Amino acid sequence: MERVLSKIAEVTSDPYAYVAGLKERKNKKIIGCFPMHVPEEVVHAADLIPVVIWRGNEPVTWGHAHVPPYDCGITRSFVDDAVRGKLGFMDGFVFHIRQCLQAGEFPFIMERHFKPAYQKVLYLPAIYPGDPTRDFALKELESFKTSLEDFTGKMISDDSLKKSIEIYNKNRGLMERVYEIRRAKPEILKAKEVMQIVWSGMLMPKEDHNELLTELIKRMEEKSVKAQRERIKVILVGCLCQTLQFDILDLIEDLGMIVPDDDLYIGSRYFANPVNLNGNPLKALVDRYLTKSPLCPTKGVWDIHWGDEAIKKMRDNDAKGIISVRVKYCPPHTCYYPDFRSKMVEEGVPEVMIEMEHEIISLEGVKTRLQSFAETIGGV
Amino acid sequence: MGIEYKLNRLDTSGVGPLVDRHWRELREAKEKGQKIAWSSGPLFIYAYATPNMASHFMAGYAAYCGGRGMADEVLEAAERYGELRDTCSYHRLHTGMMAIIRKGWPISDERVVLPIPDLLIAGRFCTEMSHYMEGIHRRFGIRAVTIELPVCRKNEDRPRVEKYVTAQVKDILIPAIEEVSGSKFNEENMREIFRKWKETCIIRNKCWEFLKRKPALWTMWDYGVSIAPIFYAMGKPESHEYYVNLLAQLEERAAKNIPAVHPDGEKYRLYWDGWLPWAFLGKFIRMMGPHGAIPVTGRYPWEFFPHPEDINPEADDIVHEWIRLLYTSPNALAYHDGPWGGEEHVEKLLQDYSVDGMLFFSSKTCRLWNLGQQEIIANIERKYGIPGVVIDGDMIDSTMVSEDQIRTRIEALLETIDARRR
Numbered sequence: 001m002e003r004v005l006s007k008i009a010e011v012t013s014d015p016y017a018y019v020a021g022l023k024e025r026k027n028k029k030i031i032g033c034f035p036m037h038v039p040e041e042v043v044h045a046a047d048l049i050p051v052v053i054w055r056g057n058e059p060v061t062w063g064h065a066h067v068p069p070y071d072c073g074i075t076r077s078f079v080d081d082a083v084r085g086k087l088g089f090m091d092g093f094v095f096h097i098r099q100c101l102q103a104g105e106f107p108f109i110m111e112r113h114f115k116p117a118y119q120k121v122l123y124l125p126a127i128y129p130g131d132p133t134r135d136f137a138l139k140e141l142e143s144f145k146t147s148l149e150d151f152t153g154k155m156i157s158d159d160s161l162k163k164s165i166e167i168y169n170k171n172r173g174l175m176e177r178v179y180e181i182r183r184a185k186p187e188i189l190k191a192k193e194v195m196q197i198v199w200s201g202m203l204m205p206k207e208d209h210n211e212l213l214t215e216l217i218k219r220m221e222e223k224s225v226k227a228q229r230e231r232i233k234v235i236l237v238g239c240l241c242q243t244l245q246f247d248i249l250d251l252i253e254d255l256g257m258i259v260p261d262d263d264l265y266i267g268s269r270y271f272a273n274p275v276n277l278n279g280n281p282l283k284a285l286v287d288r289y290l291t292k293s294p295l296c297p298t299k300g301v302w303d304i305h306w307g308d309e310a311i312k313k314m315r316d317n318d319a320k321g322i323i324s325v326r327v328k329y330c331p332p333h334t335c336y337y338p339d340f341r342s343k344m345v346e347e348g349v350p351e352v353m354i355e356m357e358h359e360i361i362s363l364e365g366v367k368t369r370l371q372s373f374a375e376t377i378g379g380v
Numbered sequence: 381m382g383i384e385y386k387l388n389r390l391d392t393s394g395v396g397p398l399v400d401r402h403w404r405e406l407r408e409a410k411e412k413g414q415k416i417a418w419s420s421g422p423l424f425i426y427a428y429a430t431p432n433m434a435s436h437f438m439a440g441y442a443a444y445c446g447g448r449g450m451a452d453e454v455l456e457a458a459e460r461y462g463e464l465r466d467t468c469s470y471h472r473l474h475t476g477m478m479a480i481i482r483k484g485w486p487i488s489d490e491r492v493v494l495p496i497p498d499l500l501i502a503g504r505f506c507t508e509m510s511h512y513m514e515g516i517h518r519r520f521g522i523r524a525v526t527i528e529l530p531v532c533r534k535n536e537d538r539p540r541v542e543k544y545v546t547a548q549v550k551d552i553l554i555p556a557i558e559e560v561s562g563s564k565f566n567e568e569n570m571r572e573i574f575r576k577w578k579e580t581c582i583i584r585n586k587c588w589e590f591l592k593r594k595p596a597l598w599t600m601w602d603y604g605v606s607i608a609p610i611f612y613a614m615g616k617p618e619s620h621e622y623y624v625n626l627l628a629q630l631e632e633r634a635a636k637n638i639p640a641v642h643p644d645g646e647k648y649r650l651y652w653d654g655w656l657p658w659a660f661l662g663k664f665i666r667m668m669g670p671h672g673a674i675p676v677t678g679r680y681p682w683e684f685f686p687h688p689e690d691i692n693p694e695a696d697d698i699v700h701e702w703i704r705l706l707y708t709s710p711n712a713l714a715y716h717d718g719p720w721g722g723e724e725h726v727e728k729l730l731q732d733y734s735v736d737g738m739l740f741f742s743s744k745t746c747r748l749w750n751l752g753q754q755e756i757i758a759n760i761e762r763k764y765g766i767p768g769v770v771i772d773g774d775m776i777d778s779t780m781v782s783e784d785q786i787r788t789r790i791e792a793l794l795e796t797i798d799a800r801r802r
Contacts, residue, residue: 070745071747097533098528108719108751109752121534123537135547136540300510302514328466331466331468331508331511331747335468335508335515336511336515338464339515342462
């Protein structure tokens with residue numbers, strides 16, 4: 001198990017070097033897909049390597065000249081990486097610009113400063129009732145597919161798209177199994193390791209990731225875990241688009257809490273909902289995109305409540321509370337949060353919100369909040 | 381001794397009563413048995429044209445509260461209700477107002493309180509416009525309809541997006557309006573609004589010509605406070621009358637050679653990008669006026685259908701006509717609001733209005749206009765040598781406006797212009 005985890009940690013500790021090396025090893029072009037809703041399967045079916053764009057590992061410098069300081073971490077960091085030339089190994093990008101306003105920054109800036117060989121803007125609509133939305137979403141994916149065909153000069157057949165979907169579905173199934181084992185044996189993996197496992201899947205070809213997961217699952221199933229001490233189970237919710245600082249995940253555990261499950265983007269949200277393989281594969285990808293649960297505040301779902309989903313997850317896992325991780329300057333999450341919080345109060349669920357910025361100035365404030373939360377719910 | 385510049389404001393006092401009347405009528409609408417729709421984005425017109433329905437335009441309300449100095453108190457109420465500060469201040473203003481109504485919290489100026497709506501229409505031009513409708517819907521259970529209105533990044537995207545938006549309006553929005561209002565959507569009403577509005581826009585454009593003159597006869601600030609008659613009070617006889625009066629004033633100034641800045645006209649002609657700072661119009665102009673600097677043009681105020689010839693009140697499909705104006709007309713709003721279209725638009729305005737420098741107002745909580753601003757400044761400066769700066773603030777939230785920061789940046793811009801003139 002340690003061997004697999006160390007391989008995964010290697011991928012995520014320097015994603016730039018890993019993806020650049022991947023391009024050399026596989027002799028394929030790399031397409032960066034901006035989180036959270038680009039259907040990577042279409043890129044995969046074009047015989048390209050899709051990787052999910054990540055929040056960088058350095059403070060923003062040159063990027064300040066291109067985006068305002070009140071854009072979220074991944075926006076500023078990605079633009080910074082791009083203008084500093086750190087993403088030279090990427091051959092193209094796909095941006096879904098309807099999930100939040102800030103995503104609209106990228107195509108313009110990239111075209112000016114990066115001049116990618118391939119760039120596609122998707123206008124995937126929010127989930128509103130009616131045929132026009134479904135029809136438009138399908139047309140968007142058809143245009144996405146055509147743009148990739150134009151770029152590679154090769155047609156994407158339905159069969160190749162279905163094959164890619166199968167590989168992605170297998171990955172989703174394997175990730176679900178990792179989470180199942182973790183739910184049963186929460187001590188088996190540290191929260192940081194779980195995030196690394198999910199994140200590595202966003203960077204690695206899914207075939208390679210599936211191999212790693214298969215081995216990891218085998219080891220996880222074999223391993224018995226004995227709890228060192230009674231820990232308080234908590235569920236992490238939010239942190240859309242980007243990785244949560246590993247220091248914060250460690251801090252949560254150092255304070256006597258443990259995470260049996262989560263509702264994070266670089267977490268269970270990423271692999272939720274397999275694509276139904278019957279029929280037209282693009283329509284199936286649209287169906288997955290238009291699935292309302294897990295609720296994503298970027299998609300305008302009104303008839304179910306994010307708070308209810310989080311509470312269910314907490315209760316299913318016999319957890320004692322919820323930690324909301326809100327990325328500073330993330331409007332979809334920030335606009336939803338007051339209703340989420342109200343639901344927690346209404347249902348008597350202990351919840352605390354921590355705010356995450358790209359550059360952590362001090363962990364002390366976060367620590368104080370989490371410490372007091374841990375004491376409230378568990379008397380640690 | 382330097383020249384003592386003094387602003388000679390145009391008389392725009394006629395707009396106050398017109399705006400007050402609009403909001404008063406909305407407050408009284410329910411008592412008269414009308415249904416009320418709150419609309420964000422440009423789709424308010426469909427409710428506006430419907431009999432038995434009064435229409436509240438959310439950005440207009442924000443401008444109204446900001447301009448009347450009522451915003452801070454409502455924003456505080458929103459915070460008390462749980463809203464976080466880095467969300468859109470227009471969003472917080474509306475959730476704050478709803479909280480005041482629902483909780484019965486006292487408010488020092490009753491004019492901020494509007495009746496509870498019967499329908500929420502979110503034109504999802506900016507993604508956050510739907511978030512606040514969603515919030516109000518979740519909290520108060522009011523029926524909501526959201527229509528996707530993507531801002532187009534490329535020219536070639538416009539026709540397919542237009543088709544999608546038209547389908548949503550016809551299949552979803554109009555049936556919802558008809559159901560809630562209990563009355564049939566009236567195409568003739570919409571045509572009549574367009575006819576009157578077109579006439580008003582033609583007069584408004586004649587007024588704009590006086591901003592192109594050197595020295596200018598009025599300022600963009602004067603125009604900023606005059607937007608309501610063009611937008612959310614469109615098609616009303618008093619809107620037309622307002623612009624007739626404005627034009628008469630300008631013609632008189634032209635005849636008598638009275639510039640907008642005493643004694644001999646402006647020293648710096650500025651371009652203003654982004655929203656207008658509704659609650660701080662006076663504060664901002666006082667930082668420019670004494671230097672002889674005035675804004676003479678800007679993308680946002682010029683987005684309200686600068687080409688009346690594009691408006692066709694007799695179009696076969698009048699429902700579609702509004703969407704066509706937004707998307708595929710030559711000066712479509714949904715393209716010029718995006719960075720690509722925006723840059724072309726800015727370049728044209730700079731030339732048409734002989735601009736010396738650019739102020740890009742970047743709202744800390746509304747990112748719609750911020751997109752690409754720094755890129756546009758850099759590119760235009762490279763191409764034309766016209767300097768520009770970003771100033772950060774907010775349209776209505778005073779906690780986000782730092783006077784010193786803004787003054788320093790404005791002065792820096794003026795010094796740069798001076799240096800380049802030498």
